[in-house]
Amino acid sequence: MMRQAVDAADPSWTLAAWERGLREGPLDRAVTLLSAVAGLGREEAERTELGDRDAALATALERLTAGTAIRGCVRCGGCGEQLDVPVHPAALPRGPRYHPARPLEVEVAGVRIAFRLPDTGDLRALAGTDDPRAGRWLLLARCLPDGADGIDEEAAAVIEAAMEEASPGAAVTLAVDCPVCAASTVAALDVPALLWAQVQTRALALLQEVHVLARAYGWTEPDVLALSPARRAAYLELADA
Incomplete structure (x- = not known):
C-alpha cells in the first residue's frame, strides 16, 4: 500500500x-x-x-x-x-540499469533463463545460512522462476553477472x-x-535539544520540533547563557 x-x-x-x-x-x-x-x-x-x-x-x-x-x-x-x-x-x-517494464533474462548455452533481482525478503531467508556457498545457491533458487535445479556453475556465474549489471547499486x-x-x-x-x-x-541530538528547551521555556516536544534548526540553535544559545 x-x-x-x-x-x-x-x-x-x-x-x-x-x-x-x-x-x-x-x-x-x-x-x-x-x-x-x-x-x-x-x-x-x-x-x-x-x-x-x-x-x-x-x-x-x-x-x-x-x-x-x-x-x-x-x-x-x-x-x-x-x-x-x-x-x-x-x-x-x-x-x-534495466528497464522496469522488460523481463530480466540472460542466455546461457542457447537457453534463455529468466530471473528477478534480490530483495530484503531474500536476505531474510539467508539470515540463518552460515555457509556462503549454500547461501549463494539458495539466493539463486529464490530468484529463478523454476529454482536452481539444473543450473550449473557456469550458468550461475552468468546470472550473477547479469544481476550485478542490471542493479549495480545492490552490491557496492x-x-x-x-x-x-x-x-x-x-x-x-x-x-x-x-x-x-x-x-x-x-535523534539523540534532537532529544537533548527538546530536553534543554522544555526545561528552559516549558515547551512541549512538538513545540520544539516545529522550530526551524536556526531558531532552535538560537534558543539553545539563549538557554545556555
Missing part, C-alpha cells in the same frame, strides 16, 4: 524512525526506513529490489547529512586495524588500503546501516 513519502530531514520523522528502529534488527530497520522515505507499505518495501532500496536510502542519507561526507569504519583484513572510510552519499549509485564495495600494513581490504557498503547510524545520532 502506497503512503505519503516523508522528508528524511524532518525531525519528527527522525525520532519516529529511531524509536521504531531501536526494537528492530538490521533487516527490519532497512524496511522501516525505506517504507517511510519512499511512502511504501512494509510488504512492498520488503519486496523492493536491493538496488532500488539502497538508492532511495542513499537519497535520504544525502538529505539528512546535507550532502556532506560521513565516516564509515572497516577493519583491516591484514592487521585488524580499524580504518576510517569517508563515504559521500551523493556518489552512491542511483536507480537501476569499497577497497581500502591500510596505512599500517599496506594491505587492501574490500568491504561491502551497507547503506541501511549508514542511514540508521545518522538517524540514531540525529
